[in-house]
Amino acid sequence: MGNEGRRPSAGPDDDAGxxxxxxxxxxxxxxxxVERHQRRMLNTAYRMLGDFDEACDVVQEAFLSxxxxxxxxxxxxxxxxxxxxxxxxxxxxxxxxxxxxxxHECRSLDDDRETQDGRIRHEPRSDAESATDLLERxxxxxxxxxxxxxxxxxxxxxxxLRDIQELSYExxxxxxxxxxxxxKSRLFRARLAIKDCLSEVIKDLG
Amino acid sequence: MNCEHAKGLxxxxxxxxxxxxxxxxxxxxxxxxxxxxRELAALRKAAHLVKELPEIEPPPFFAKKIMAEVRAASVxxxxxxxxxxxxxxxxxxxxxxxxxxxxxxAIQIYRTVGPxxxxxxxxxxxxxxEKAQSREVAAKKVEIEVGPYQSRTPVVSEAERPQxxxxxxxxxxxxxxxxxxxxxxxxxxxxFAAPPPAKKAPPAPDELSKTSLVLEKKAKxxxxxxxxxxxxxxxxxxxxxRYKKPEEEKASKPRELHSDEIGFTESPPPAPARTVEAERPxxxxxEAAPAEPAPPPPAGLARETGAxxxxxxxxxxxxxxxxxxxxxxxxxRPRAKSAFSAPAASAPPQVVTVRVDERPRAGEKLLxxxxxxxxxxxxxxxRFDRDVYFVEIASKNLVALVGKLxxxxxxxxxxxxxxxxxxxxxxxxEILGRPQ
Numbered sequence: 001m002g003n004e005g006r007r008p009s010a011g012p013d014d015d016a017g018x019x020x021x022x023x024x025x026x027x028x029x030x031x032x033x034v035e036r037h038q039r040r041m042l043n044t045a046y047r048m049l050g051d052f053d054e055a056c057d058v059v060q061e062a063f064l065s066x067x068x069x070x071x072x073x074x075x076x077x078x079x080x081x082x083x084x085x086x087x088x089x090x091x092x093x094x095x096x097x098x099x100x101x102x103x104h105e106c107r108s109l110d111d112d113r114e115t116q117d118g119r120i121r122h123e124p125r126s127d128a129e130s131a132t133d134l135l136e137r138x139x140x141x142x143x144x145x146x147x148x149x150x151x152x153x154x155x156x157x158x159x160x161l162r163d164i165q166e167l168s169y170e171x172x173x174x175x176x177x178x179x180x181x182x183x184k185s186r187l188f189r190a191r192l193a194i195k196d197c198l199s200e201v202i203k204d205l206g
Numbered sequence: 207m208n209c210e211h212a213k214g215l216x217x218x219x220x221x222x223x224x225x226x227x228x229x230x231x232x233x234x235x236x237x238x239x240x241x242x243x244r245e246l247a248a249l250r251k252a253a254h255l256v257k258e259l260p261e262i263e264p265p266p267f268f269a270k271k272i273m274a275e276v277r278a279a280s281v282x283x284x285x286x287x288x289x290x291x292x293x294x295x296x297x298x299x300x301x302x303x304x305x306x307x308x309x310x311x312a313i314q315i316y317r318t319v320g321p322x323x324x325x326x327x328x329x330x331x332x333x334x335x336e337k338a339q340s341r342e343v344a345a346k347k348v349e350i351e352v353g354p355y356q357s358r359t360p361v362v363s364e365a366e367r368p369q370x371x372x373x374x375x376x377x378x379x380x381x382x383x384x385x386x387x388x389x390x391x392x393x394x395x396x397x398f399a400a401p402p403p404a405k406k407a408p409p410a411p412d413e414l415s416k417t418s419l420v421l422e423k424k425a426k427x428x429x430x431x432x433x434x435x436x437x438x439x440x441x442x443x444x445x446x447x448r449y450k451k452p453e454e455e456k457a458s459k460p461r462e463l464h465s466d467e468i469g470f471t472e473s474p475p476p477a478p479a480r481t482v483e484a485e486r487p488x489x490x491x492x493e494a495a496p497a498e499p500a501p502p503p504p505a506g507l508a509r510e511t512g513a514x515x516x517x518x519x520x521x522x523x524x525x526x527x528x529x530x531x532x533x534x535x536x537x538x539r540p541r542a543k544s545a546f547s548a549p550a551a552s553a554p555p556q557v558v559t560v561r562v563d564e565r566p567r568a569g570e571k572l573l574x575x576x577x578x579x580x581x582x583x584x585x586x587x588x589r590f591d592r593d594v595y596f597v598e599i600a601s602k603n604l605v606a607l608v609g610k611l612x613x614x615x616x617x618x619x620x621x622x623x624x625x626x627x628x629x630x631x632x633x634x635x636e637i638l639g640r641p642q
Contacts, residue, residue: 027277034269042264056265063272064279144255163256169223184223191217195245195252202251
């Protein structure tokens, strides 16, 4: 499944120097941290929100918050974990704002998802894929994202962190400040809900 | 394990979420259960779809954009800090403000603790001349009306007027204030204007018959004595005490003296001001006659007459009784003094300075020793750096008092003019030292 390939190459040891320098007010060092983690943070935010622009905003806000709070960051945890927590908080706020908006409309799975195309335009392309295949895949991905969007907030977080970002249960538990058992039960419910949501797609796939 | 139970745990088979034995148990059930097998297959496909979601790319220059925001957000913070810390931006206005504050405080301190001799002339010049003028005019007016030898009682009452007036002023507070001013102005301008209660003596200006005026005046007095006690704030209210006291208390001797002096009030020469007495309101009228062959005695004598003491005492007693008025009086007195000290500017204030450890204790001792030298405390001022006691003492006892003061502390400069006679003078004892 190529799990390890998704993990960023930068480890906690690599971040340590940049973090220290950032704590000393060196903006260039913080920029290096942004460069390293922006992609991962953006993906997390995007899967949480299902909206590219909002995800970009959230990541930007999250890095700003992180820069302000970098002085209080203790290097006991990984920077990525800390950063993901901040992104999740901002994403949650964004979702709450969205939910509180009266005009929020429930989108049907059958809705036209053409807006999604532009947002995943940076998707790596396989030369082997035909145009039809590409279109099919985009539609399928859009459906999957819809199903993720339809998940309840806590289940969504766990699914994104575990099945997409492939964080360990311990990391997720420390991030969300819940025990492992709770993480697992939320994850199992999320997976079952996704399976139910994607039943049609799965049928098509045979 | 039944299907229901297994179904809830099937997602655990996607990774190693459960212990090995539990996983094995579920797998055993799934192998035997077609439904659960299908479910597990669907779960795997769904999980596969999720994991296969493409990773999105950050927009171009995303990190740069973020850093621009970060820097923009942090720059104002720094500049604010700079603004606070950087000396030139904030220091100059602060310095200017500090300079102004220091100036204001200095003026305030000078006002509160500045030497008293400067106080009336510097701070209150407009009021003092006005009073003095109004009194001179009053004296003139009396002369014109009744002539030097015809009536004595009004003259005496005129001499008394300043104090009576001040009393009324206090009683009638502000109402009387505006009334007095116009009266003095009028008399200033016309010279021959009717006395303040103009309604009672309208024909005064024409001076047709002096005797009739005298009669009128006398009638006025009896008038005043009886119903005026209501002490209304009006001009009539002033008349009450002004004419009442002389009737009751004045002896014949001072009247004699006053009538003599009146003849010279027309052209008052500069007062010689022998003693502090010259500064007092009541004797001041008398002092206007020093051009006479024997000028000093009248003033001194008049000061010591029972009549004059009687003039003084009600005022002082009142000040003691009415605690609330005490301050106002303390204010009033220096002013009145200034009004009369103007012509007698050559008379230096009688001051004894005593430096002590603790002012209150020294003050108590001073009060104890005052009676032993026949002195009397008239008032007290507590100032920023000193307590000032105003004492009335016979001139001859001054040396004794100064000697006793040496027991309290170090007697500093004593600008005391010891005439050595019976003259009662006002002495200012200034006690310097810690306030507590």
